[in-house]
Amino acid sequence: MDFSLSDEQRTLRDATLDFAKKELQDDLIARDRDGVFPEDLWKKCATFGIQGMPFPQAYGGGDSDILTTVLAMEALGYGCKDNGLLFALNAQMWSVQMPIHMFGTDEQKKKYLTPMCKGDLIGAHGMSEPGSGSDAFSLTTTARKEGNSYILNGAKTFVSNAPVADMFVVFANTNRSKGFMGISAFLIDRNTEGLQVGKNIGKMGLRTSPWSEVVMEDCRIDEGQRLGKEGNGAGIFEDSMAWERSFILANYVGGMERQIETCITYAKTRRQFGQPISKFQAVANRIVDMKVRLETARNLLYKVAWMMDKGSPSVLDAAILKLYLSENWIKSCMDATQIHGGYGFTTEYEVERDLRDAVGSTLYSGTSEMQRNLIARHLRL
Amino acid sequence: MKADDVETTIRRYIVNEIMFKKDESVLEFDASLLEQGVLDSAAMVELIAFLEGEFGISVARTDMVPENFETVSSIAQYVRSQ
Numbered sequence: 265m266d267f268s269l270s271d272e273q274r275t276l277r278d279a280t281l282d283f284a285k286k287e288l289q290d291d292l293i294a295r296d297r298d299g300v301f302p303e304d305l306w307k308k309c310a311t312f313g314i315q316g317m318p319f320p321q322a323y324g325g326g327d328s329d330i331l332t333t334v335l336a337m338e339a340l341g342y343g344c345k346d347n348g349l350l351f352a353l354n355a356q357m358w359s360v361q362m363p364i365h366m367f368g369t370d371e372q373k374k375k376y377l378t379p380m381c382k383g384d385l386i387g388a389h390g391m392s393e394p395g396s397g398s399d400a401f402s403l404t405t406t407a408r409k410e411g412n413s414y415i416l417n418g419a420k421t422f423v424s425n426a427p428v429a430d431m432f433v434v435f436a437n438t439n440r441s442k443g444f445m446g447i448s449a450f451l452i453d454r455n456t457e458g459l460q461v462g463k464n465i466g467k468m469g470l471r472t473s474p475w476s477e478v479v480m481e482d483c484r485i486d487e488g489q490r491l492g493k494e495g496n497g498a499g500i501f502e503d504s505m506a507w508e509r510s511f512i513l514a515n516y517v518g519g520m521e522r523q524i525e526t527c528i529t530y531a532k533t534r535r536q537f538g539q540p541i542s543k544f545q546a547v548a549n550r551i552v553d554m555k556v557r558l559e560t561a562r563n564l565l566y567k568v569a570w571m572m573d574k575g576s577p578s579v580l581d582a583a584i585l586k587l588y589l590s591e592n593w594i595k596s597c598m599d600a601t602q603i604h605g606g607y608g609f610t611t612e613y614e615v616e617r618d619l620r621d622a623v624g625s626t627l628y629s630g631t632s633e634m635q636r637n638l639i640a641r642h643l644r645l
Numbered sequence: 646m647k648a649d650d651v652e653t654t655i656r657r658y659i660v661n662e663i664m665f666k667k668d669e670s671v672l673e674f675d676a677s678l679l680e681q682g683v684l685d686s687a688a689m690v691e692l693i694a695f696l697e698g699e700f701g702i703s704v705a706r707t708d709m710v711p712e713n714f715e716t717v718s719s720i721a722q723y724v725r726s727q
């Protein structure tokens with residue numbers, strides 16, 4: 265077992281950190297308050313190579329292995345406080361670019377993957393519907409075959425990036441009688457007749473990452489816009505969930521590290537009862553717990569990335585990682601707020617924003633309950 | 646393993662572990678697992694893990710289509726083709 269990083273990995277991680285600290289800083293408090301998506305920062309990330317990092321050079325990517333990509337995402341999370349931007353990037357990379365990379369034709373990759381790697385196109389993933397969330401495959405959107413076209417009808421909700429997206433990966437029933445194997449995936453351009461994108465829906469956190477409903481009414485698309493084989497939608501969704509579950513939270517490992525440093529600085533500076541609050545064991549122990557969570561989460565993350573690189577992905581390990589990282593990120597955000605006292609509750613200190621941003625992490629990419637169900641199944645419970 | 650044994654092994658697993666029944670004859674080799682709702686997405690995850698362990702194959706997600714998983718016979722045929 266070798267825990268060391270290669271020179272190349274260290275160099276890319278350090279360069280990403282440097283990039284994030286220099287280029288991804290703006291008036292985040294105002295943007296978070298107003299719910300503004302940072303198009304300019306998105307472009308900068310693409311120019312640096314974030315969106316393309318794990319994808320083939322032939323499609324504008326960086327050909328990096330997964331562990332290297334994850335190290336860069338961790339560094340982004342340390343250097344960039346805009347969790348919404350980082351969430352939006354991850355949502356596109358793992359649940360839009362990855363399925364196109366894994367299941368798309370060469371033509372589809374050239375049309376969508378290449379411009380997404382370059383930051384010229386934004387993609388969104390539409391699975392959830394008003395009536396189907398955790399039970400994703402009970403979706404009711406239909407795609408009826410008519411000649412060389414499909415006609416889609418239905419509504420998707422909670423579609424991250426939708427208000428700013430140029431295209432959508434959408435899942436629909438092509439043959440209800442086949443149950444979850446009657447689902448197929450489609451690539452739909454925003455300007456397609458019959459497709460309507462709703463307004464940004466207000467939310468607790470991740471406010472700089474817009475989301476909305478996407479409604480399809482007799483939305484006709486060419487057969488060539490189907491992703492993968494007919495009936496392969498569940499397989500495609502499971503595959504993109506495996507990527508998302510594994511890596512959508514990688515930034516938060518970097519976020520946890522930044523947060524610990526902020527808390528240490530604060531606890532050593534803030535004095536009460538004639539001494540720094542870090543001298544109170546109750547305060548120090550919170551920071552100790554944050555550190556233990558960080559190191560445990562980091563090990564889980566690297567292990568899952570390493571397994572992916574070895575070509576032996578593990579559903580069990582990915583579920584454990586998603587569950588652990590999301591729930592412990594929330595706990596650490598609570599601790600950071602508590603350590604900062606009343607100041608932690610103010611917008612100005614930028615501690616409460618992490619907490620608001622963190623809450624969604626136990627919901628998207630499979631709720632904590634669904635991760636526990638997965639783990640229980642693996643334990644044959 | 647003889648050709649017929651593949652069918653029998655798969656059927657035994659589905660009947661015992663997914664349908665929670667003992668009598669294997671309740672499931673015809675050519676009965677639709679999808680249309681009868683025997684195989685849902687959760688059961689599929691377990692079935693794939695079983696097939697991979699039992700037959701030493703790797704089920705690609707591109708292969709998760711009705712042609713390969715409609716019936717016990719089609720699953721067996723898929724296993725043999727790997």
Ligand SMILES: Cc1cc2nc3c(=O)[nH]c(=O)nc-3n(C[C@H](O)[C@H](O)[C@H](O)COP(=O)(O)OP(=O)(O)OC[C@H]3O[C@@H](n4cnc5c(N)ncnc54)[C@H](O)[C@@H]3O)c2cc1C
Binds near residue numbers: 388422628
């Ligand atoms: C920030 C954010 C971004 C998102 N982005 C996208 C996106 O881009 N595209 C997309 O398609 N979707 C997206 N989603 C939707 C997300 O996938 C769903 O919210 C999630 O799958 C849960 O579905 P639901 O909200 O309908 O809750 P429900 O499924 O109705 O669940 C409600 C509660 O019941 C619990 N529950 C449900 N079933 C079980 C069970 N079997 N066992 C135990 N407990 C259970 C849940 O864990 C939860 O606590 C996003 C969600 C969030 C919060």
